[in-house]
Amino acid sequence: MGSVSELGEFLRARRAALDPPERASRRRVPGLRREELAQLAGISVDYYTRMEQGRASNASDSILDALAAALGLDGAERAHLYRLARPTRVAASSEEVRPALRWLLDALQGVPAMVLGRRLDVLAWNPLAAALVTDFREQPNMVRYMFTDPAAQELFVGWMDCARENVGYLRADYGVHPDDPALLALVEELSAASPVFRSLWAEHPVRERGPMFKRVNHPQLGPLELAAEPLTSDAGQVLVTYVAAPGSPSEDALRLLASLAVT
Incomplete structure (x- = not known):
């Protein structure tokens, strides 16, 4: 599985873990809707949807920071979001103990x-x-x-x-x-x-x-x-x-x- 699909899965899982608005407490599907999260993050619904679907690239720092805040990510999760949104090749660590x-x-x-x-x-x-x-x-x-x-x-x-x-x-x-x-x-x-x-x-x-x-x-x-x-x-x-x-x-x-x- 590549980083693009992994990013979408991560965003969907985190969105599902958030509490919906009080007026929507009877929903059958857990978490926030895409448009609700996009509004919290201050980005367009279309752009956020494309991120979940793996059709958006080169997300800016401001967008990733806004998403991290809206999703309530901690430091480790925020770093993970950045890695998924901007995948880079990392050399494999050695299996031999120094x-x-x-x-x-x-x-x-x-x-x-x-x-x-x-x-x-x-x-x-x-x-x-x-x-x-x-x-x-x-x-x-x-x-x-x-x-x-x-x-x-x-x-x-x-x-x-x-x-x-x-x-x-x-x-x-x-x-x-x-x-x-x-x-x-x-x-x-x-x-x-x-x-x-x-x-x-x-x-x-x-x-x-x-x-x-x-x-x-x-x-x-x-x-x-x-x-x-x-x-x-x-x-x-x-x-x-x-x-x-x-x-x-x-x-x-x-x-x-x-x-x-x-x-």
Whole structure:
């Protein structure tokens, strides 16, 4: 699927997510009509219709900014809108982990850590990350793990929020690399395997990585509260660490997990 049709789908999904005017609360179709959104954005209905249909090109900054405001887009979604409206070729990031990044990964003995590449492929990890999440030799992709392994729903407290985050990361990647055959194959595979993935993908969520707290329910250790800290490299790879607050029960649990991971 190309960026032109992807732009139309993104606009339609976002338009459908907006609340209609109070007088139109009995509508059968959710969201705003095209003419209502065009009016909010201050652009002509004809031009907006052509954008949704992939027949408009070279949208100006002012038009894209107005649409972003009318649709209530956040920073990640606004950047995604720009990428779809003005597609450019981006060099594929390497699937090989940079040596310095691997050295850093190996140095993190007491911290679960992994290196993620495009499509949320798990390119490298330390033993503690595998002990916390799963055996990445068997499941080297976080999105596939999230939607096809029942253990993921048991591990992540608030699984649906985590699932939506992962789809948002994948959507952001798709906006940069819309012609990546491996990404398209992954989306097709998961759309067939998981109705939840199929529904979330159709909503067009977009997320950029940032620090966040994760609550997990580990089968051996019980509840853990961890801070997920992503460090993005210039090679398009992300080192994700899971750290616990000093002196917390979760820190003690990670220390125990580290001892179990090496035995």
